[in-house]
Amino acid sequence: MTVVLLILILVGALISLVTALRALGAYLRYRRARAAFQSEVTDEVARLAERADELESSLSALDARAAELPIQISELQQSLTTLRVLTGTLAASLRQVQRVLSYSALKTLSAARIGKILRSASAPRNRQPSG
DSSP states (O other): OOHHHHHHHHHHHHHHHHHHHHHHHHHHHHHHHHHHHHHHHHHHHHHHHHHHHHHHHHHHHHHHHHHHHHHHHHHHHHHHHHHHHHHHHHHHHHHHHHHHHHHHHHHHHHHHHHHHHHHHHHSOSSSSOOO
């Protein structure tokens, strides 16, 4: 009976040793995985921190540009108002030039007709007017 108990104790010890070795292997794999994961997470956190800094600087630049926008919009509105006035003035000037040219053309046309009429009136009767 002592031999049976001794064999059972040795088998139990052997099973405990195998279990302990497997637990030690699992613990070592866990530590390696944890170290790798921690390294990856640390790198990722550092990369995200850099991106956050970039985003903050971009946000600051956008904020500065947004602060300038009302000034630029106001300047653009003033320029548009000036352009509207200049365009209106140009249109009025062009209408005046059109009227002058139209009057000048009518005057020239009328002078040519009158000249034709006068020439035909002063021409001898037996000749046909050319024209």
